[in-house]
Amino acid sequence: MEKVLGVDIGGTKIRMGIIAADGTILHEEQVPTVIPLYPYLEQHVIRMLIKEPEIASIGIGTHGFVDPKEGKIIYAAETLPGWTGTPVKEWLELATGRRVEVENDANAAALAEAKFGAAKGYGRVVVLTLGTGLGGGIIWDGKLLSGGPHGGAAELGHMILHPNGVQCACGRHGCNEMYVSGTALRRRIKEAGLPYSPPELFEKAKTDSAAREVVEGFTADLAVVISSLQAAFDMDIVIIGGGVSEAADLWMDSLQRQLEPVLLNPLQIEVAQFENDAGILGAALLVLEGE
Structure with missing residues (x-):
């Protein structure tokens, strides 16, 4: 069974979920958002990969303006200091050896509602x-x-x-x-x-x-x-x-x-049908939909 990691990055917390192809959340956890963000994010993603080596790819929904093709943060307000300009996809793919896709968090939530939720x-x-x-x-x-x-x-x-x-x-x-x-x-x-x-x-x-x-x-x-x-x-x-x-x-x-x-x-x-889970489900769909 294919498994992916969905990560939802907000101003105060980061939620991570191991998601099956049918949208089932197999495992989820939450950590506080810590600045500087990227090394902290990488640390927790690698921890999740150690916990579940079968994770095939990683989807990330984040606050801010995102270039989804490059997987780079174009602009993030002071909610996430230093996040602007971060090439998340490039760095995280190098660190993990997995495919990584990055998108704005509200866009990710929209994907979840359209695929599995109130807009299905x-x-x-x-x-x-x-x-x-x-x-x-x-x-x-x-x-x-x-x-x-x-x-x-x-x-x-x-x-x-x-x-x-x-x-x-x-x-x-x-x-x-x-x-x-x-x-x-x-x-x-x-x-x-x-x-x-x-x-x-x-x-x-x-x-x-x-x-x-x-x-x-x-x-x-x-x-x-x-x-x-x-x-x-x-x-x-x-x-x-x-x-x-x-x-x-x-x-x-x-x-x-x-x-x-x-x-x-x-x-x-x-x-919306999904409240807390919309972010991680939508992030997972970034990689599930493109497989």
Whole structure:
């Protein structure tokens, strides 16, 4: 049975999973993200290969702009200091003797949802991951839309929603992720003078009008983001994942109401099937799909 290693690199933790060809997770573990990142990553990948010598190849999903052909990090924000410019594929293939493929983490999550999860069977899919930032992945006629000359294709979090708005980590103002993400929610709550965490906000919105107003502002902006993406891609379905989606049952009705006047055509919206596992499954698919 073919086995591959899927690695999901985030700003605070790295998840690793040994994955079978049918998507079964045979073993998984998590370690904190440590800087400098590359030698630390190599150390843990080699440890996993010692644990399971039958691993044939390695897929890596990572925060940042990625050149998937070269397997190189084009740009990563200060979330991962020193990661920009790292030739991950080249170095890790030399160190392990295995084939290595590298992709943006949100793109990897989109692959997992399209192959095994909530978007299975659909040809055109947009996945939005609402976590610390806003990640995006696009499946176009069954293929991942990624790469570009600067590794920036499908960076949906960095489309501008509000010109001259809140400054983003990318240096520009008004990006989607400054209004539609976990970080954006915390800022909105603070600006409203409310004492809630994001999960508490959605629960309190049932009875607290000030909390409800914050939620409505968030879902209104998310609706505009989805509407703009529909105008560009006319997708079959939108999958919403990331930490904010864990409370989707409390805000989905508000989003659907906000979508009605702005959508060009009816559109199916679903919550991601894989939460924690999307990253490692998608990373594994980078090498499983190409075998």
